[in-house]
Amino acid sequence: MTGSSAPAGTFQLRAYWLSAPSLAAVFDALEPVAPVRVVGGAVRNALMGEPISDVDLATEAVPEAVAKAAHAAGLRVHETGIEHGTLTLVSQKVAYEVTTLREDVTTDGRRATVSFTRDWARDAARRDFTMNALYVDRFGDGIDFTGGYADCLARRVRFIGDADQRILEDHLRILRFFRFNAAYGNGAMDKVGLDASRRHKARIGALAVERICHELMRTVVAPNAAAVLRLVGEEDFLPGLLPGPYEIDTFTALVALERRIGRQPTPPLAIAALLGFDREAFEVAATALRFSRRDRARALDAIAAARFMPPHSLPQIHASLYEHGAEAFVDGLLVGAACGADLVDLPRLVEVARQWRRPRLPVSGNDLLEQGGEAGPELGERLKHLEGVWRQSDFSLDKMHLLAIDRRSRSGKE
Template sequence: MKEKAHQILAAADWLLSKDIQAVFSAIDRDGDSARVVGGAIRNTLLGYSVPDIDIATTATPQDVMRRASNAGLKAIGTGIDHGTITVISNGFPYEVTTLREDVETYGRQARVVFGRDWTKDALRRDFTMNALYVDRHGYLHDPLDGLEDCFARRVRFIGDPDMRIREDYLRILRFFRIYAAYGEGDMDADGLGACLRERDGLRHLSAERIGHEMRRLMAAPKAAIALRMMNDCGLWEIATGGLARIDDYDALRALDGIAAETRDPELGLIVLAGFVREDVDRVADRLRLSNSERRRMMTGWTVYKQFRQADTWPDLKWLLYVHGRQGAIDGLLAYWAAFEGQYRTGSKPDFSKSLQTLRTADIPIFPLKGADVIALGHPPGPGVGQLLKSLEQIWRESGFTLDKKDLMSRVVINV
């Protein structure tokens, strides 16, 4: 198994690049060593892309800064008090962290000392599959036997799961998020039990940290499985302050193959938590969503309600015109997830056809402006807006086919 890992890692493009080798050359010297650690190795072994690369080293932060600068690399003390330096090589940032040992732990606060023991550094990490190291030549170092767990896609805490969680309660959400991204089979029973026992610790975390982790979780392939288990354990309610429509979310994620939007947290939260309009604001506040995320949720929820309340199938072009392409698609997907069974009876228009229409149809643009009708002699004032509104209705009823000339002729008639 180690030989297989070595072959995979030694051939990895990111390890063969001149950029990372320049970082190694700068740091891996004068009695110190440096190794890539964690996610880059896990992702490479499991066939996923590698968005960022972390490096662990026995060199002190001050030595990392000095050696990187001497080698012509940019070094930024982004977390120097905690041993982390960002080294930039050819525009790509590498987080380089000195080996650490936890001496005392108080919840999230631990007294950390820098060290040179790779096993002790591994013992302070979260999951066995993340405690893997590789040197500049592609040789794997596996101090805690995490390689087998990695290839088996088994997410296990290092050591005592309860202790790992008490060091940082965010690891509860990370347990579910890593499983949703990489896991196979049943969740680790020991880890799941610890998350259940320590769940009240989530109440002590900031909304920003919970929101960040929940976004990443909901984008993962197996988010529906992980969120169902979270809900069963009472974790969803603690994290979001409300109930969850898990079956609806299962139906939404069944569309992963035809709609990339199903992995977007904004749409997922509409389906999971958007019982009423106030839920949108509550969840957005609870998870500290951005204004753009909140707006997308509110627009999608509004369209969803229009689908739900309409006696007949809504005019898709009108939805595009009023709510935009993203809002219209989100609303359709949310409605399908909540009322999926209706489409099997043939009582509603074909879902796939409607989705395709929303993706490809041109968004209508109302061809008239206030200045156009004023130029025809209509007096300025509130009457202009009223006239435009009535003409817009006529334009809509025509199937958006009337052009500017047609509408202008009606202005003359109505003046």
């Protein structure tokens, strides 16, 4: 080990992805310049048997040296965060973030100024949780300066060093503490970290709403979210944004139903569930958290569709699918069931929705004009009337029958 001011524990990681050709090419390009190791989430998740998404690396080499070595090896280089020492290298169509070892110079709770270092212990010390400060080389030989290896095995989320100091460096770490407990924790939350989070919870208000929303969206879909969110709501960590206490039983029911039909929890629906699917309360929260138009509409459409659940006949199912669309229909089923609607045939109803293809009204405005009349509001009313009749027939009437109904209707008015 090079450039370390503190003793480190060691461990061994055996992971198939360490031998991936794309990652090997990155190691081959950078190791002649300086030591490089995988760090953070990939190591943490591998130790805990969780899925691996991105593989990030740390190196003693400065960004300019990393870029030069990568270019020489034929790797694409993107300056995604060069002001903080991060480059993205693309190897065989796989992106790897490579960050120079660094330490904080100044912090204000929202952003940090950093300087580069060759000291792996200093780089570890500036990170948030012990489980995120583990490094492994290409052979799986790991180094651990903070006790993160044992914490991973115990699924214990623990701040590195002084918890208060870590939070003062970046206030978002309070919400990350909750998210990591929801995602990886086992048992009671670390008391030291929780007490520090309580002391500084007012500082959450200084964060950008978008950062808060991003963390919240990831927390509500985590496996152990219910217990964590209960505490967040009861102790009002998000006043003015998502005030508690929350409807945890409704939230838990929704999450279980989503998993029952084979899908992962949907963040905007989960947040609506915490608010008891109260439309007005959700709209206030969606505005405060600056939800995307898509997320806001997803939950509101589901709440609207839930009013018609459960459907009592196949024509009612088809009518609801036509009115709301397949996605909102299924979401509405789940919302209705989470609120207590009797949906014993939920899997069958979901399958009907998945196979549904929205029919098209067999007649057009031009078809009606050929039978007489003029374009304008009257034509719109004629189309609307025929669509209603067609829907009442369970979408079975064809063009010929609908045109005949239109002719009879017009003759009756003349």
